[in-house]
Amino acid sequence: MSLFGAMTTGISGLRSNGLGLSVVSDNIANFNTVGFKQSRVVFGDLVASISASNGGGAGSFIMNTQSLWSQGAINQTVNPLDMAIQGDGLFVLNADNGITYYSRAGQFMLNKDGYLVNPLNYKVQGYGFDASGLPTGKLGNIQLSNLTSTPIATSELQLGINLDSQTSIKTWSATDPNTTTGEVSTASFNHSNSLYVYDSLGNKQLVKTYYTKTAVSSSGSTWELRFVYNTGTEANPAFVALGPVQLNFDTNGNLTQDITQQLSFNWAATIGAVTPQIMNLSIKKDDAKQWRSPADQKVLKSNGRGAGSAIASSISQNGIISVIFSNGDRRDVAQIALSEFANYDGLIRTGDNLFLPSYDSGEALVGTPGSSKRGTIFGNALEMSNVDLADEFVKMIQLQRGFQASSKVITTADALTGEVMNLIR
Template sequence: MSLTASMWTGVSGLRGHGQKMGTIGNNIANVSTVGFKGSRMHFEDFMSQSVSVANGIGQVGRGVAVGAILGDFSQGSLETTNESTDVAITGNGFFTVSPPGEAVTYYTRAGNFRFDKDGYLVDPHGYRVQGWEIGQQQVDQFIGQVNMEQGQQVNIQGVPDDIRLENFQSPPQATNNFGMILNLDSQSQTIDTNPAPGAAEPNLWANWNAVANNPPIGEQQYTYQSTLRVYDDNGGGHNLTVYFQQREPVAGEPAANKYWQYIVTVPPESDLRGIVPAESAGLLFQGEMVFNAAGNFIEMQNMQSLLNPPVAPPGPGAAGPPVFSQNGYPLVYANFLGVDPEDMQPIELNFGIRSGDGAGGAWEPDALNTTSFASPSTTLFQAQDGYTAGFLQNISISREGVLTGRYSNGQVTELYALTLADFNNVWGLRREGGNLFAETRDSGPGLTGIAGSGRLGTIASNALELSNVDLATEFVKMISTQKGFQANSKTITTTDMMLDEVIRMKR
């Protein structure tokens, strides 16, 4: 091997260490870049030249080459922020973004996202963040309880697409069901159920008169009342009040049982049914609760609805038989908007007991139900599923990457789920600049899923992942790289001195 070859061996060392210094410099330059993943350069010997030696053939190295530049995908530390759309991944995975109008997907660990003027969630380049739409959960008619399949956490639909908030308003929803769970004092005052011959039997619903009285029922004509707010299709709110009064048992009824009459009412001015007499305006439903001696709810009886669209419309003042929902609860009909009777929306009435046969028989108490114990009457729980229109107030993102909108009407709606992707070979990803990666044949296709599923990490909202570059480590590498560069330069200068000696031999 000639002296010139030795000089080129030193040159390969200079070139390699210069490139490594460039890698170190890039790491240091991005020490404050959000979501940046550093790189490490690995050297390998370039090649070896065979030379003759006393015992055969030997090899002499001809320098160094860059063997690999591998990304460091270790977790970076998190920085808290004041923006809910700043998100970080703790664990494996990448956010997915796509340029507008292009069928191209990039991957990033930088979660500094914002909504643009068109409602798209975008990164700093304007690339749109990808996610799944979330289907609205099926709401059971029993006071708004949500049914979810066993083990199902996020009800995603379709394929990942641009995350966009097209409507910053939550439309109103009419009340479809309401429930009241109460305790009615068994020792409260009762009404006489055995009046003098010829006198009308006193009852709670006979006390209601929207023409003669204001309010339609007096304070001395009932024992207890409970009110909650219900909503029509236009989002208008109306007070729905249920009045209760205990009565004495009549002949043929078990004397140990407790009997409570009730009426379901709204303000007369809110009642636009139009086919009931004026004195009955606002009186929607009436019935009786029956409790055993221990105060447990056992059945309902004598129920009447003053309007019942599923059957032939009754004449003025007529009372139709109660109609039960598919869950076995009686239905109350109200008309707040003056629509045709057949278009009225029934409201499910739930006191914690249902008809097992859906026809008013075989009553089955729920786990949470109304009681009649010897303690003051009180409302233990009440709920309804309607609400007025509302405007989006803020967005939050859960550990599973679910974007949830909170509206001024109190509604909390799951909108989208961020799409995360992982790769079998993350070191095969290609860096595209701008904190973006692109898949290659070496990386394999992205394996998408919900945060927290499989090997994917979870999402931290109001946080950003910082660069994983460690300055102390980079400075140590810088020193060793500088010394390596300096040593290789000495190889060249020493070889130069040797060549000078060869040239001086001719003198």
């Protein structure tokens, strides 16, 4: 190898080690970048055609810059819409210009239109669910605003009661309740309570319950249960009593048989709710007692509910987004889509934590988390970069030494060239 060849070799070392330092610097700079995948340079040796015959080399060059797709650490966050992928796959994001990008960064939020987006306002793609919480299988944008839970009219009512055994017999008056005020004379009942039911529009309707002890015998006691409610409106009330439901207790204070009875509530036509509203009343023997203790009533089961608005959300490991509503309802509304590739190293890095497919990566294969080779989703979490700072600092020192050694080759070859030039003088 000539002295000029040595200089050329040294220059190639400067170039390749300098590019290696750039890659290491990029890794270190992105240590805190969510979802970042570190890169490494692959060095190759140069052999000139003249040098090849005598076994000499011509330096080095960068064959490739390779992305390393090892798993990054998953950290918990306070944002319920943050997501981290455990395993293979990338989130699918649609930009406004129609280009589909792919990313490991799960820093998501809702935009002004209620769509789930990344910080660039690219829409996260997922599979839709219908109003009943059943999957539609259709891939598209995920919109989480203006979600409501439909009201359900109460159709099942199960009560648990205790009636004071020491109360006296009374008779329900035909003039009760007062149709205007709903008041009931104390001479008509022994115990009273109240509960709420829902009509078909989600209106919360107050229903008062009255228990009247009507008979005592050697075999036990008999009570009557009535439901007083308003068939009119607040401005024009019209209270009526529904019942009676007969309750028979034995001498041990136990209900002699389970009670099942249909109740028919007729709401005011001006409310607009379904009327009559049929409600199945249930009082089981184990839930009804007549003991010497203060009277009590508990609603053990009531399936009605009012309309609800979304108040919280959660994300399962298979990427299903569930919304919790103010009325206690919980419904699946969407499922995050993940894309897998035959060769992740072939993806094109475009910046902003985004990638595009290439011929080398193969086409995007979109599906649900946990299916095929796709990973799972962690909500309230983000995947950090997979950069190992200690490893990067070691690489930096190695590349620095390589750069210094290459520069030394150049200065040495330059000095020797000067000596040769001096021989001519």
